Amino acid sequence: MLGVVNRTLLALAGLVLTATGAALLTGWWPPAGRHAPLLTEAARHRYGHAEDWWRWVVLAGLALCVLLALWWLLSQLRRSRLPALVVDTGDGAFALLRGRALEAAVAAEAGALDGVARCRVALRGRRGSPSLRIALELEPHAVPADALAGLAGPVLAHARSSTGLPALPAEARLTAASHRARRVT
Template identity: 55%
Template sequence: MLRTVNRVVLGLVGLVLFLVGGAVLAAGLGLDVPSWWPWGTKRDVLVSRSRRVHWHDQDWWWPVVIAVLALLVLLALWWLLAQLRRARLAEILVDSGDGEGALLRGRALESVLESEAETLDGVARAKVVLAGRRTAPAARVALLLEPHARPAVALVRLDEESLAHARTSAGLTELPAEVRLRAVKHRARRVS
């Protein structure tokens, strides 16, 4: 959901900036622009002289303007880098013991962890996402527990069985995990 909202907002901001920039460029080149557009000719300016010098005598004005613009640029760069960051780990580097390494697909290990976690008593469904670096992965696990499940027992078994098997098979010294537990919600049914 957040990813979709993020892409829609980015698309709308990009479209608005593209249209405004194109209209300003068209007016600057002397092309026809709509009559309602505030800058219709080459001689129109974006900021009038009176507006430019209005705050000119204030010592704080230009540092504040520069700081706000710099903050906006930094936020835009942070947002761009957040879009490029992967939410999932694509592959894990497994030490094969001979000085070479082997690559294990992240989705394969996620799938195995999910299916093994779902076999645990009291776990209705499991969702696993691997994050981090390929030499030091970390797991985010979401467990949907049945009503009869005991959360402490489910956590211990997940750590001692599923995560231990994953660490052993991938040759990892550690596989930190963040586990989120939720209970199954059953809908009330009418009994006749």
């Protein structure tokens, strides 16, 4: 979802800047010349004395824009990957398992399955409830059901047993590797 928000904000900023640039280049804006104010004296008096509600609307709109900008900034700083897991060693102590190490181990084991051309793994979630996102790129001759069964069986069982977690949910996305057609002579 964050990618959609980023693209939308970038598109809106681009449209505003393009429209403003076009207005400045064509001489359409500012309307009364270079040194003229945007609001005339009569407009300032009309909005300043007769209708007091518009100030509150402008302030509420600006406050909403500030809150949305802060939300966007904080969502940019949030990490999408889980950096480490706490693993019970069985003797009353705990060890810290780096997330990248678990990702690399699962990717190596899944990449060794028959028909898998490439594998990418990301550890997501929280320390108490981690999950895996696995992207498998299958070779043209691969059977997707076999690759998925190999992934769901031994690969995820090894990951669960090595982390000591009773459940390790995983989301697998399968894609086909692009290949060139063979020449027939």
